[in-house]
Amino acid sequence: MPDKRHIVPKQLRETGHSLLTSSHLLHHAEFLTTAAEWRQLPTGGAPEVAFAGRSNAGKSSAINALTQRARLAFASKTPGRTRHINFFRLRSGALLADLPGYGYAQVPASVRHHWQRFLARYLAERAPLVGLVLIMDVRHSLTPLDRQTLDWIVPSALPVHVLLAKSDKLSRSDGGRVLEELRGTLTRDYPRARLGAQLFSATNRDGVPEAQAVIASWLGGTASEPSQKERPRGQGE
Ligand code: GDP
Numbered sequence: 331m332p333d334k335r336h337i338v339p340k341q342l343r344e345t346g347h348s349l350l351t352s353s354h355l356l357h358h359a360e361f362l363t364t365a366a367e368w369r370q371l372p373t374g375g376a377p378e379v380a381f382a383g384r385s386n387a388g389k390s391s392a393i394n395a396l397t398q399r400a401r402l403a404f405a406s407k408t409p410g411r412t413r414h415i416n417f418f419r420l421r422s423g424a425l426l427a428d429l430p431g432y433g434y435a436q437v438p439a440s441v442r443h444h445w446q447r448f449l450a451r452y453l454a455e456r457a458p459l460v461g462l463v464l465i466m467d468v469r470h471s472l473t474p475l476d477r478q479t480l481d482w483i484v485p486s487a488l489p490v491h492v493l494l495a496k497s498d499k500l501s502r503s504d505g506g507r508v509l510e511e512l513r514g515t516l517t518r519d520y521p522r523a524r525l526g527a528q529l530f531s532a533t534n535r536d537g538v539p540e541a542q543a544v545i546a547s548w549l550g551g552t553a554s555e556p557s558q559k560e561r562p563r564g565q566g567e
Pocket residue numbers: 383384385386387388389390391392431495496497498499530531532533534
C-alpha cells in the first residue's frame with residue numbers, strides 16, 4: 331500500500347492543516363476513469379469522496395460548482411457513462427466519485443438490481459471512501475431512494491453531508507425551514523450517524539465554501555491520520 335500521507339503534497343503538509351480546509355484542494359479536478367463493476371474501480375488507495383443523489387437533483391451542477399469546472403461532471407451524462415461511477419482526480423491525488431443518479435423509472439428492473447447491489451457494496455465496503463455527499467433537491471428532500479442510500483452507508487460510520495441543492499428556488503426563510511426539518515428528521519431517524527446538512531445552490535453559489543470545507547476536512551483528516559482508512563469496513567459500528 332502507498333503511504334497515504336503522500337496524497338497531500340509536501341507543500342501543503344508543511345504549511346499546515348488550514349490550507350487543506352480551503353477550496354484549493356478541490357480545484358484542478360480532471361476526469362480519471364469510469365467503472366461499471368467492482369474490478370474497474372481505481373486501485374492505489376487514494377482517499378475518495380462520493381457524490382450521490384436522485385437524477386435531476388443537481389448533482390452534476392454541484393460537482394462543477396465545488397470544483398469550479400464548468401462542465402466536469404457533465405461527462406457523467408454522456409451516453410455510455412450514465413450507469414457508471416465516474417472518477418475525477420484532484421491535484422492532491424484524492425478522488426471524487428460521481429455515482430449514477432438514481433430514480434429513473436424507465437430503467438429495466440435487471441439493470442436497477444445490478445446497480446443497487448453495486449452501489450450498496452460500494453458504499454458499505456469501498457476502503458478508500460472517506461465520506462458521502464448526498465445531493466437532494468431542496469423542494470423534494472429525503473425521498474425513499476435517499477433513505478435507501480443512507481441505510482447502505484450509515485452502518486459503515488462514514489460521514490455523510492447533505493446538500494439541499496437549488497436553494498435559490500426557495501426564499502431564505504423557506505429554505506431555512508426545510509433545512510431545520512431535515513436536520514430534525516435525520517437526527518430522529520439516524521441518531522448514531524455522522525450526518526451534516528446545508529443549503530446549496532450551484533446557480534448563486536450559496537453554500538459552496540461551506541461544502542468545500544467539509545470535503546476538504548474529510549480529505550485532510552485522512553491525510554493526517556493514514557491508519558484510519560485501514561480499518562475493516564462494512565461491519566457496522
Ligand atoms: P443531476 O441529474 O443530479 O446531475 O442534476 P443537474 O446538475 O444536471 O441539474 C438538473 C437541473 O437542475 C438542470 O436543469 C440544472 O440547470 C438545474 N440546477 C442544478 N443546480 C441548480 C441550482 O443550484 N439552482 C437552480 N435554479 N437550478 C439548478
